[in-house]
Amino acid sequence: MNELLLGLADDELIIGWRDSEWTGIAPMLEEDVAFSSIAQNEIGHARAVYELLTDDADALALDREPAEYRCAPLVELRLLDWAHAIARRWLYEQADEIRISALREDGDARIAGLAAKINREEAYHRMHAEMWHERLRDELRFRDAVAELWPYALGVLPPAQRGELASRTGLAEVGAVERGTHTDDLAQLWDEMTMVRRSQPAGTQW
């Protein structure tokens, strides 16, 4: 299986899950709507990429053990603070744009076509992140959150693409929190995310 695509799909699924946790409790109604919509898009991207890899996207998304997921630790973190939530969105979208741009040049037309489609939707996520970054970038609390999450953000990308992320964000490259290891937060998320699936026999229709 294509490890790069599986990592991308897992990232989108898990960050979509994390973003959806703000539904109903974001600091303002507009952000309830924004985070919910972004989450919906990210999970839609995950599904489309899983479908490139398998005939049963739900099985691939939900029937693995936590250790088998290929997501980057950045997306797993349970962030209860708005500054951290926005710092992650901003860092994640910057990294995501770099890898999606590369996939648009892929030799496989299905991958390149899907990447182009995803990029059209992500443009709106990037605008949302940019708007918040402009608003918060001089706030100490936000800068601390960015600094704390920066090694995780580097881990979203393979080493060859990290220099570009550093130059885009204006942050110095440091040691990355690498994909392949998992944080303790993933187990709790996985338990909740797969609960319904595990409680029903395979093949249950909704």
Next chain:
Amino acid sequence: MTAEQVWAALDEIADPEIPVISLVDLGVIRSVDVHDGHVRVEFTPTFLGCPALEAMKTAMEEKVAGLGAEPEVRVISDDSWSTDRITPAGREKLRTAGFAPPAPREASAPQLVQLQSKAFRCPYCGSTETKLENIFGPTPCRSLRYCESCRQPFEQFKTI
């Protein structure tokens, strides 16, 4: 059965979330092929995470089956659908229902400064004195704007 009959039947299917417009108006049906009682429809989603995707697929299958043919609906997840594919009739139906139709797609991705500019027209009074309230709205395909002339909030179709 001819492809024209299938297109006409598909034109009766309303968008599940914006029922004023049909799937044909929306431009999401890329092709219809008829072969010996077998109808293949290629369909491009608006947004990949659109929750109405399954409902649209089922509606198309039922419509084709209702014509007495064997349906095959293929979902094509590439960049071939754009809001530019919404038909002129579809754009007019959107506008009269209070949804501002999307701006044309440009070569580069849309930018925040564009959304924050006053280039978007209120579907109620026609003024461009409108401001961005939220990039996101009730469905992934829409943003929220506010018209400062007639003091009416409205939904703006995103350009994709």
